[in-house]
Amino acid sequence: MNPVNYLYLAALLFTIGATGVLIRRNAIVVFMCVELMLNACNLAFVAFSRMHGNLDGQIIAFFTMVVAAAEVVVGLAIIVSLFRSRHSASVDDASLMKL
Amino acid sequence: MSATAVHSLWTTAATAADPISKIDTPKIEYGQLAPTLIVVGAAVVGVLVEAFVPRKSRYYAQMFVSVVALVAAFATVVALAADGYGTTKAGIAAMGAIAVDGPALFLQGTILLASLVALFTFAERRLDPQAHGNPVDSFAAQAASVPGSESEQKAVRAGFTTTEVFPLLLFAVAGMLIFPAANDLLTLFVALEVFSLPLYLLCALARRKRLMSQEAAVKYFLLGAFASAFTLFGIALLYGYAGSMSYGAIAQVVDGSVVEVTPALADTMGNDALLLVGGALIVMGLLFKVGAVPFHMWTPDVYQGAPTPVTGFMAAATKVAAFGALLRLLYVVLPGLRWDWRPVMWGVAIVTMLGGAIVAITQTDIKRLLAYSSIAHAGFILAGVIATTPDGISSVLFYLAAYSFVTIGAFAVVTLVRDAGGEATHLSKWAGLGRRSPLVAAVFAVFLLAFAGIPLTSGFAGKFAVFKAAAEGGAAPLVVVGVISSAVAAFFYIRVIVLMFFSEPRPEGPTVAVPSPLTTTAIAVGVAVTVVLGVAPQYFLDLAGQAGTFVR
Numbered sequence: 001m002n003p004v005n006y007l008y009l010a011a012l013l014f015t016i017g018a019t020g021v022l023i024r025r026n027a028i029v030v031f032m033c034v035e036l037m038l039n040a041c042n043l044a045f046v047a048f049s050r051m052h053g054n055l056d057g058q059i060i061a062f063f064t065m066v067v068a069a070a071e072v073v074v075g076l077a078i079i080v081s082l083f084r085s086r087h088s089a090s091v092d093d094a095s096l097m098k099l
Numbered sequence: 100m101s102a103t104a105v106h107s108l109w110t111t112a113a114t115a116a117d118p119i120s121k122i123d124t125p126k127i128e129y130g131q132l133a134p135t136l137i138v139v140g141a142a143v144v145g146v147l148v149e150a151f152v153p154r155k156s157r158y159y160a161q162m163f164v165s166v167v168a169l170v171a172a173f174a175t176v177v178a179l180a181a182d183g184y185g186t187t188k189a190g191i192a193a194m195g196a197i198a199v200d201g202p203a204l205f206l207q208g209t210i211l212l213a214s215l216v217a218l219f220t221f222a223e224r225r226l227d228p229q230a231h232g233n234p235v236d237s238f239a240a241q242a243a244s245v246p247g248s249e250s251e252q253k254a255v256r257a258g259f260t261t262t263e264v265f266p267l268l269l270f271a272v273a274g275m276l277i278f279p280a281a282n283d284l285l286t287l288f289v290a291l292e293v294f295s296l297p298l299y300l301l302c303a304l305a306r307r308k309r310l311m312s313q314e315a316a317v318k319y320f321l322l323g324a325f326a327s328a329f330t331l332f333g334i335a336l337l338y339g340y341a342g343s344m345s346y347g348a349i350a351q352v353v354d355g356s357v358v359e360v361t362p363a364l365a366d367t368m369g370n371d372a373l374l375l376v377g378g379a380l381i382v383m384g385l386l387f388k389v390g391a392v393p394f395h396m397w398t399p400d401v402y403q404g405a406p407t408p409v410t411g412f413m414a415a416a417t418k419v420a421a422f423g424a425l426l427r428l429l430y431v432v433l434p435g436l437r438w439d440w441r442p443v444m445w446g447v448a449i450v451t452m453l454g455g456a457i458v459a460i461t462q463t464d465i466k467r468l469l470a471y472s473s474i475a476h477a478g479f480i481l482a483g484v485i486a487t488t489p490d491g492i493s494s495v496l497f498y499l500a501a502y503s504f505v506t507i508g509a510f511a512v513v514t515l516v517r518d519a520g521g522e523a524t525h526l527s528k529w530a531g532l533g534r535r536s537p538l539v540a541a542v543f544a545v546f547l548l549a550f551a552g553i554p555l556t557s558g559f560a561g562k563f564a565v566f567k568a569a570a571e572g573g574a575a576p577l578v579v580v581g582v583i584s585s586a587v588a589a590f591f592y593i594r595v596i597v598l599m600f601f602s603e604p605r606p607e608g609p610t611v612a613v614p615s616p617l618t619t620t621a622i623a624v625g626v627a628v629t630v631v632l633g634v635a636p637q638y639f640l641d642l643a644g645q646a647g648t649f650v651r
Contacts, residue, residue, distance in 0.1 A: 037328035048339035
């Protein structure tokens with residue numbers, strides 16, 4: 001199959017993730033959408049790696065996974081601490097600093 | 100390359116004569132990477148200190164480790180620069196991952212000094228009265244306890260302090276040291292995350308106003324992760340375009356001066372959409388980090404909610420690192436594309452300068468005011484970036500060095516003005532501060548004048564250098580906009596000075612805490628750098644001028 005199709009799929013997944021970040025209201029779901037965007041990037045890396053015939057892209061995919069895992073650790077810690085003090089993970093409720 | 104040939108990359112290796120012997124040992128120039136390695140090593144030691152040192156002595160152990168590491172790393176940077184790695188011996192280290200050149204060393208030195216000063220404000224423990232006989236700093240007694248709960252009170256009574264902030268600071272500094280020196284896109288992305296993740300956590304750790312602090316951290320985290328996902332997709336597209344991650348190789352493909360063109364590369368090289376979209380997405384991620392309009396929405400909320408020492412550190416060091424990376428990306432990777440990115444950056448610079456200055460006028464909170472002022476300053480620095488001349492690089496370097504110390508000093512002063520609820524950040528409470536404590540108000544006035552760019556302060560020297568470079572680089576209209584927005588910005592800086600000195604103090608107004616030598620040092624360094632760089636900038640301008648050449 002033509003690897004370019006995987007690029008279209010990656011772009012589609014990335015767009016779905018970005019749309020999700022913008023329209024969903026639960027911090028956890030927003031965060032899952034960011035993870036979807038990172039995974040879309042991984043797919044693009046691997047597809048490009050196949051097209052160019054070098055392994056750089058596949059190596060980067062591993063790095064992206066590690067970074068995404070580190071981000072989960074930090075992100076969930078922050079979101080859980082917010083949830084425990086407000087009993088809500090909605091990003092709309094977090095508005096103490098609005099002008 | 101055909102599909103079978105690609106497949107053979109990972110299937111035929113077993114039949115080759117001796118595949119293991121074909122892997123070259125990577126050559127790592129430990130000496131040239133020493134500044135970063137020292138800081139990372141100290142951060143790891145800091146984590147071990149958290150695990151093994153008794154709670155009572157952790158603070159002192161952490162302080163010792165952090166100060167020694169930052170000073171040693173700075174000494175190494177100076178030694179490398181003195182050895183000529185900034186000029187004649189500039190090169191690329193760590194198998195092409197990290198550049199050791201003038202801008203990298205200059206920015207690393209700036210980041211290390213600024214972090215050392217910020218570290219002093221982190222370690223301050225005399226601003227609040229002691230709680231149950233234990234000294235109290237700006238950070239939560241125990242970050243995991245729910246604000247206002249029984250467990251939080253227990254933690255305060257037991258005298259817990261979050262000494263983890265020191266290793267977190269060091270990890271962030273390590274990422275920032277790599278960020279402007281990154282010479283391939285993967286290193287750029289990893290460094291971006293290495294310095295962002297500790298900052299997200301630091302934002303959530305305020306002792307007072309914890310709900311606001313947690314809210315700031317969530318906003319910063321979600322938006323930061325969103326922006327770095329865009330950066331990563333941009334990196335994927337640029338990798339697809341050029342078939343390589345290294346800055347030099349991508350630059351060659353962009354210029355069209357690439358030597359060996361494989362069929363796959365010939366396919367993607369012709370596809371300008373990959374290049375333009377990829378470049379735009381990466382630049383977008385970096386503009387988010389510097390807080391340029393229209394990617395600035397997080398700045399005021401995060402600056403306001405984060406603990407003030409963290410805000411100062413973030414405002415200064417993040418900006419230095421991110422502008423360094425932006426400069427390298429635009430000057431080393433995408434110079435062949437400058438006719439495409441310059442108009443866009445013009446627009447961004449103009450809306451950033453005007454937007455930051457105009458919205459700042461309506462602010463009533465001192466931290467939000469400084470946040471919008473930092474947005475306006477990002478616009479001024481962008482004017483220097485757009486110049487695309489050697490002067491552009493050196494003026495941006497000088498501006499960053501001057502700006503970072505003013506910012507840390509200004510936020511350190513904000514920590515001193517307190518009332519019963521912690522820091523009194525509402526502007527109305529600052530009325531008449533000059534009558535009650537003239538020295539603090541005078542120092543803050545010096546910082547505000549430097550922000551405004553009044554002559555004899557570092558702000559003027561920096562702005563003059565940046566605008567001169569921009570005008571000579573063919574961006575004269577930008578300079579006009581810059582001067583107009585400086586005038587707008589001067590209005591609200593002067594307004595704060597007038598408020599402090601020429602209005603009656605309110606009876607229930609805030610008190611000014613007497614700090615320990617730590618914060619005093621931070622503020623004194625800020626004032627000294629502001630005045631020295633303002634009165635005698637030539638030596639430092641020359642230094643930045645010598646450092647203004649990127650290695651490729």
